[in-house]
Amino acid sequence: MKITRYFICFLAVSLMLSCVKDMQDELNKGAWNHERSIISLKFKNQVGQAEIKRVDESKGEVLVTLNVGAIEDISKVEIESIVLSYHATSSVGKGQTLDFNNPERKASITVASPLGEERQYVVYANEFRETLEGIWSIDEFVLYGGTGPEYGGGRVYSFMDKPWCWYDEFAPSVEYDNTLEFTLESITDDGNTMGTCINRPGSDGKYADFIFKASSNPENGVDVDKKDYYRKIPEGESQWIRNYATGTITFIDKDGKESTGTLENAGTYDMGYNHSVTVANNAFAFNINGVDDWTYIYTDYDVFVKKARKYFIMVTKQE
Secondary structure, three states: OOOHHHHHHHHHHHHHHHHHHHHHHHHHOOOOOOOOOOEEEEOOOOOOEEEEOOOOOOEEEEEEEEEEHOOOOOOOEEEEEEOOOOOOOEEEOOOEEEOOOOOOOOOEEEEOHHHOOEEEEEEEEEEEOOOOOOOEEEEEEEEOOOOOOOHHHOEEHHHHHHHHHOOOOHHHHHHHEEEEEEEEEEEEEOOOEEEEEEEEOOOOOOOOOOEOOOOHHOOOOOOEOOOHOOOOOOOEEEEEEEEEOEEEEEEEEOOOOOOEEEEEEEEEEEEEOEEEEEEEEEEEEOOOOOOOOOOOOOOOOHHHHHHHHEEEEEEEOOO
């Protein structure tokens, strides 16, 4: 009886080991694996993440956005990375290129499972261009401000509507011949862009000092430096980051100070209480958190120094 029991146990263990071996052989050979999917895909000069969709067993789609301004030849767009399902292979790999030089801006990648089954992914490329890139001229500075706009304290002023508030040598108008040169340097995985901005002075070589004159200061009769309000785009070279999710542009000067605003298109913008600002071409707009001061309501001092609200740098793109 003991011998019989031992034999039965031996036979069971042998069968089990045999099954395990057969299963392992099958796993090693990939006989179970029908997967043929693209997990992730990234091209050089791609903006954001690729959107990958498996349509059915034989077809799939990939949607990518490419910064075409940085791609020399759209017929040779290089794959920076591609991740496939386990043991799958593809018709192209890292370092190889796809040809999007066609009206539909599409190309294809074939992915095969270890068993040889195939799925063809059609890759569609959307074109992205960073509209900031290029040279912009500064045309004018405009401000909406004032304590108690509901009581008539709000004002919209071009800075040089009130020339007596500024010293002639470095008045805001000295920047009306300046140019802003934007260069794109990189794009994050989230699709945000960043680069350098050079604020170049015009032929006069000057930047505004934004000193509000003592003679226009009814509070204490001294000069007031308002660069904290109005030096939003740094002098000379700075860094910029454009966040497409929030619609903002942040300028960062050499000392790390940040100023965040928006790029506005041509149009008329309602400030409330029967006040509006008209943008002829484009404007960089910045919210300013001034402080209400009812003592000096209805004065230039209140608008420019105390309760500045929204600041527009009017610009025109040259190239």
